[in-house]
Amino acid sequence: MNKAFVKESDQDDEDDGIEGTEVALPSGTKNYITKYGYAALREELVHLVNTERPDVVQIVSWAAANGDRSENGDYLYGKKRLREIDRRIRFLTKRLEIAEVVDPSTQPNKDQVFLGATAVYIDKAGEEHTVTIVGVDEAEPLQGKISWISPVARALIKGREGDTVSLRTPSGMDELEILEINYPDE
Template sequence: MRTQLITQQGYNDLKQELDELWRTERPEVTKKVAWAASLGDRSENADYQYNKKRLREIDRRVRYLRKCLENLKIVEYRPEQNGKVFFGAWVEVENDAGETLKFRIVGYDEIFDRKDYISIDSPMARALLKKQVDDEAEVQTPSGIVVWYINSINYETPTTESG
């Protein structure tokens, strides 16, 4: 079972996606389906078949988002979190080989299409929770335990570095 937590930004993004699907995309696709259906034989009408399929996809996503948004709990940043890894933190870690990773710990529904976000339910996030800078975290992986050292913890959205 996954944690039903989300950042305010993630909640706003999901709400915006729902609004866009329901108010913009669905009406457009519905018009296309009605137009294609008016042409007659639907069995060989690619426009009709494609848009009908797209309408089902939109409806499925709308149902999911509505149910999801009802059950999610927004986690707000609190000043007492400073210096430790909690939900919503940007964390930079390094291993013994000198490899570094930087990511934000967020809810499951926020990780899609983002390579720099990891789920609070992931082994890495679980190992990092409540740790501080210079602490080490042991992460269980399929190939064994990997040790990561915490370089930085931040609760601000990082700015794009120019380099």
């Protein structure tokens, strides 16, 4: 089929949307991240640049040499995957450049909740929760890692064991009692 009749773009689709795990930082705030989160993002960037991207480039080159690109699935998928990888590389590079790395093991006030702390609290329904306060780019709520800008983290930050803090929820105010605070050891 003639390329004139195929909707295909060789340009990066910058407006395709956000990757899914990328969260915008509130304006005027720093990109605080734990040293563990920074290392994980750095490791992902190195893997993309040194392993995954070269592999995809090799596949795209091979597929392009096979002739008609308009119906070549390897070529079309490879180009799309290459754009996704390049977009993620740009994102990671920017986020790592502006990162403010915090080492939670060196926190002087270990009796208060700050970035990197693991806090155990109980809500007014009597349910016990364990959360670790982490950077925006390392948050995984289903694993108990919540971003420092989340409502729960903001309520807990600067709290001490035994404190009761208020959390505004869609269903009204909730009271959280901080039971335990832990920081990672070196």
